[in-house]
Amino acid sequence: MSHDTDRSKTAAGETNPVTLEFLDRDLENDFAADYFDKTIKRLRYSIVLGFILYGLFGILDSWIIPEAKNQAWIIRYVVVCPYLAFFMLFTYSPYFRKVMQLSVAVTMLVCGFGLILMISFAGPVGGSLYYSGLILVIMFTFTLVYLRFIYAVSVSMVLLIFYNIVAIVKGHIPLPILINNNFFFISANIVGMLAGYSTEQYFRRNFLQTRVIKDNVNKLEDEISRHKGTYQELVRSLSLLKATVESTADGILVVDTTGKVTLYNPTFLALWKIPESLMALHDDNRLIEYVLDQLKEPDAFIALVRRLYNNPGVESSDVLEFKDGRVYERYSKPQRIDDKIVGRVWCFKDITDRKRFEAELIEYRDHLEELVGTRTEELSVLNNQLRQSQKMEAIGILAGGVAHEFSNILSTIKGSAYIIQKKLQKDDALNKYADQITASINKASDLAHGLLAFSRKQIIDLKPHKINEIVIRVKDLISRLIGEHIELTVELTARDLTIIADSNQMEQVLINLVTNAIDAMQKGGRLTMKTDLAEMTEDFIKEHGFGAPGHYALVRVTDTGTGMTERTKERIFEPFFTTKEVGKGTGLGLSIAYGLVKQHNGYIDLDTRPGEGTTFSIYIPIAEQKAEEVSVQDPPSVTGGRETILFAEDEADTRKIMTEVLRFEGYTVLEAADGEEAIRIFRENRERIDIALLDVRMPKKDGKEVYAEIKKIRPGIRSLFMSGYTADVIDNSDFREKGLNFISKASTPEEILAKIRTVLDEPGSSL
DSSP: OHHHHHHHHHHHTOBOTTTOOBSSHHHHHHHHHHHHHHHHHHHHHHHHHHHHHHHHTHHHHHHHOGGGHHHHHIIIIIIIHHHHHHHHHHTTSGGGGGGHHHHHHHHHHHHHHHHHHHHHTSHHHHHHHTHHHHHHHHHIIIIITOOOHHHHHHHHHHHHHHHHHHHHHHOOSOHHHHHHHHHHHHHHHHHHHHHHHHHHHHHHHHHHHHHHHHHHHHHHHHHHHHHOHHHHHHHHHHHHHHHHHHHSSSEEEEEETTSBEEEEOHHHHHHHTOOHHHHTTOBHHHHHHHHGGGBSOHHHHHHHHHHHHHSTTOOEEEEEEBTTSOEEEEEEEEEEETTEEEEEEEEEEEOHHHHHHHHHHHHHHHHHHHHHHHHHHHHHHHHHHHHHHHHHHHHHHHHHHHHHHHHHHHHHHHHHHHHHHHHSOTTOTTHHHHHHHHHHHHHHHHHHHHHHHHTTOSOOOOEEEEHHHHHHHHHHHHTTTSOTTEEEEEEOOSSOOEEEEOHHHHHHHHHHHHHHHHHTOTTOEEEEEEEEEEEEOHHHHHHHSOOOSEEEEEEEEEEOSOOOOHHHHHHTTSTTOOSSOTTSOOSOHHHHHHHHHHHTTOEEEEEEETTTEEEEEEEEEBOSSOOOOOOOOOOOOOOOOSOEEEEEOSOHHHHHHHHHHHHHTTOEEEEESSHHHHHHHHHHTTTTOOEEEEESSOSSSOHHHHHHHHHHHSTTOEEEEEESOTHHHHSOTHHHHTTOOEEETTSOHHHHHHHHHHHHTSSSOOO
16 A cells, blocks of 8 residues: 555655655656756856856955955955866766765855855955845855755855854944845845745656656557557558668658659758758659759750659669769669569769769879889989999999009109119210109009099098189189180189188199090180089989088089080099090099099089080088188208118018118118017117108008007107008098108108108107
8 A cells, every 4th residue: 555655656746845856766866867957058157157257256356345355366266266167177077967966055155155254354344245245146056056945045044144153253244234134135045945946846847747748658659559569560660761761871762653752861852952842842853953953964864864764674873973063873773562663762872072082092193103203213313323323432442452552563663763863873874764764653653643532542631722712723724725716714603612622632623624624625615614602402412312411612614515425424433434535545534533522522413415515513511611821832852861760661672672762862771571570670779760660551560559669668759651551541530630740652752751851850859
């Protein structure tokens, strides 16, 4: 009996008259969830409004209670407003649904307590006026935030009690005003309670009515399903079919054999932009007339439609293109019921994006193929340049090795020729042959120097120089070499471009290029030398296949001569390669230019076409230092001496002939065939030896190791290093940094003797 009573209460939706809660717990829980869904949006709007009002009323603080505005602002902007902002974020938390009413009540209390605290230090005037803010909080509590009745009443009572406690304790509000305030406060509470009570009753009544309606509908549906199961199954099938048709992404249109539209979905209307009013006519012919203006080929469209209607059993598939760029795929199939054709189904699929993507893919593929082709071509060019660079490097290594061995042989021949010339009388008939030998030796020496220059193993004296001054000196040198059939033009940049270079070597580079240009203009032409500032960017390097980012001094030598073929251009910098007749050139001019430019960390490039002339471009890095003055030095004078020389050289022929040269000039020579022997001889003759002439590379101990040992024995000993490997100087900075003296084996006996004399005559003790 009790169970039946509970069910009747539940059915009736009885509520607690005070709290208004449903007596059925499940029903109350369902209501709470429904109440949350219906009020959450308004609650958030109300919190935003409260945040704005609470903040804006801070303006009144500076007017009503200027002496206490700072305390009021702390409550508003440090406590209450940040709390409201936090609470706003909290409403989006999944946990908020469970504590919505309690958390809203706490929020209203925080707002009210804030105002009461401001009343506590606001003074008589402020305390009399700020209570109106409490009334505003009560209005929010009972109406805007949709706080449940029981929670709203609790909040209002707590605020009323707390307000009176503060007012009585502080005592700054006159009793008549306090009574007046309480009268309005209690009146606002009563009005709010009535409004809150009736609002919650409305929500609960509406919820209960909706639930009852749903229950009745469910009962009715159960009743229908029991008595009309077959009909319900048919309805379910039709509903499923309709839902399927309406939810498909393709546009569906079904037309019977009379031309009447029997089924369509919203996608079809959206794809064809057909209004509902037109679809209400269910006339396929009217639809066709409406859509024709949208198509690029309306005649083909209508022709296919007519053909399919005249042949009901035919299926078709095609693509429709629209004037605005849309592309649809159309598929049509006859509709059959029990093998009888009752109509036709049309299916339309929007493939605009797919077609656009396909077009973009094709465009991207074409672009990619173009890039691959361009990159392949670039890689081919770079590969050719790399192969050419590797070939030039290999030739350079070979040339350097040959030059070294050649220099060792020449040093012996030079020494022998020197002694012969010194021993012959001036009127001796053999002098002319000795002179021929010397001339030939000098030519061979120049050849060796050329090979060293190409292999970038030539000694260079790097100093700051102005590129324009180098070009001017070259112009002065070549002016007398150019005949009247060649016009010489020099164009100098106005910029003050300074480079770190060996001015003699750079002049040699330009002279070699000019000589090549003159040879290419046998019938006359124009020769131009031009300077400018060039910048190598990443695009420049990518386009030309060489260089490093930075600024360069650019020198261009241009002729209007015969030009070169591509095959000649590929080999133009190779040693001994020449297009001249036999006996009219060594083939080293451009090779030397190439090697010297590379040795200056520069780049050389040429642009040429047969019959159109050639332009050589030289790029040398710009320097920050100021250029130095170039002075012409007199050739060294050869004088001998009576000093004692320790001469360490592992090459027997070189050692023998050089020893004879030194002794011929009056020196006493102590010979050593390797480093250890040199150290031993020095120990035995430490007081006699005035200078150590040391080969850099020797067996057992090299020249620098020997020098380190003998320097320990006698710190002030003078020394002079010799080597046929110029890389011993170029690749090792110890010689220059420590102020050591060096001379190449390729030097003439006169140069070696002069260098020895210079070292011996240097100021400072040799003890």
